[in-house]
Amino acid sequence: MSTLLEVSGVSVSFDGFKAINNLSFRIGQAEMRAVIGPNGAGKTTFMDIVTGKTRPDEGRVLWGERSLSLLGLSEAQIARAGIGRKFQKPTVFEDQSVHENLLMALQGPRGPWSVLFYRPNAAHLARVGELAAEIGLGDHLPRKAGELSHGQKQWLEIGMLLAQDPRLLLVDEPAAGMTPEEREHTTAILVEAAKTRAVVVVEHDMEFVRRLNCKVTVLHEGAVLAEGSLDHVTADKRVIDVYLGR
């Protein structure tokens, strides 16, 4: 399977504290990967680096068939290249309706000029309706996103991620604040998405990770501690010591 994203030898430090330490990671075109690790392991920082929010001190981040380096690109360019992200704390545009949130995320030209003259056509509206139904917000399209509950905001953000139609989805703790049934639904959406694209999920809930049924990468102190099937890594002595055994 050809590689979609390759991160190699990346390090970053904040005021002398090494948050990411010589980290290497690779994921294929259509692959699901769970990333686990204790608080402060650097999981969110890893996503920050891939999406251009944080510049690494050293290392390479290569993207796509043509091995384009992402390090020189802005956040917006990286997003347009096909990397979508869901944040740990749900961040939606609270002052705008669910419909507007989804429409803004919907795949399409991003330049000011084309956006100025953009008017949603029937296909776009249908897609928004479809997404809203999928995330259980079909009846809430005209409501302001700020009114939604925490769980609904999580859903909306997942919907926005899908609307972007990215080739790589970085999903940070999607199940926080969801009921067991909602978690199952999230799993189903992510598994479905991973059939055609790469999905990286950060999650603390082991049950959730088990249901994803995929390769697992364990991060610790900014580096990869173990990698493999869930059973393989959970049997690893070091993983038990730093993470599971706590």
Next chain:
Amino acid sequence: MRNSFVARHPSVLAFLALLALFTLGVSVLSEGFGIGLISTSFVKTLGKTLCLCLIAVAMDLIWGYCGILSLGHFAFFGLGGYMIGMWLMYERTRLIVEGSLAQGALPPTEQEVVDAIGTQIFGVVGSSDFPLVWAFADSLILQLAMVVLAPGLLALVFGWLAFRSRVTGVYLSILTQAMTLALALYLFQNDSGLRGNNGLSGLQNLPGVEAPQAVISLWFFWASALALGLGYLLAAWIVSGKFGSVIRGIRDNEARVRFLGYSVETYKLAVFTLTACIAGIAGALYYPQAGIVNPAEIAPIASIYLAVWVAIGGRGRLYGAVIGAAFVSLVSSWFTGGQIPDLVLGPLTIKWVDWWTIVLGLSFVLVTLFAPSGIGGLFDLWQGRRPPDRHGADLGPDAGALREREATE
């Protein structure tokens, strides 16, 4: 398309209808065309107020919608005034000079005419040569183009430098203050080529037009009303669609907009430049009604007042900006006009001319504290609209569902 747009935004239609009614009413009551109940000078005040409303709409676009607190938009307003002022002054002086030179025995050469105009215009600053910036002053078309181009270009260069290095928030506001201050100080110099602190004057006279001021004032009043109507329509159209969605997103969380793939800097630059152009047009209509434009108009405080108007009127809604600018500037000219009797409180005599700024400052503080949505917020009360107010602790789905019921009731 236009019909459906107006239909979807009834407030735009209501605004345009009110503006048209107001324009008609003033015309009927004016000295120039009507029954003479409203004096010419008050028609000018009203016309100027419409121009201030237009720049307030621009300010609302950049601040209320895009979240950039620019404290420099009066620089663009003033520049627009200077650009049209140059033509007005040049052309009027040319007519006068040609008239007087024609008395001589020989017809004057072109160079003699230009020299005489130069002496007339720049005599006050001890010069008679035309500086480079006056290169197009003899052409109305070019100078009208400059009304949009000069502020637009300044905004483009300034905005490109500022946004590219991701200056935001208070720092950006300070930078815009510095820009307008620098421009004012530059224009104050005699060798800036725009007559130093004298500014450009006599702008109320249209060259070659015989009509009395009572009529001219109404022409400008109509032009200002038209510009405000079109500007309002343009702004409403811009903020209604996806573009509006994106810039409001930038206001609320610009990092998130970036991760959706929108180049935030480009959007900011576009809005900044567009609003500068609108401000320039507003200024070009304002100063011929004021009669004079000088560097004091561009002083940093002017742009701060603009922000105060928009805040009092209610930012993030276009009619709020218009209400704020109209209300505050009219009340202000009433207070500072000296018509209100002094208030005697025992030993303290309150002279409104001096105390007005304090009243204004106080109401700004009160509005910011107690009515953040300004006067325009009254419309929400009337329509029973409430902003989503769920910024408390994030709760899980069960507890959240409880609060959801509160929000929909």
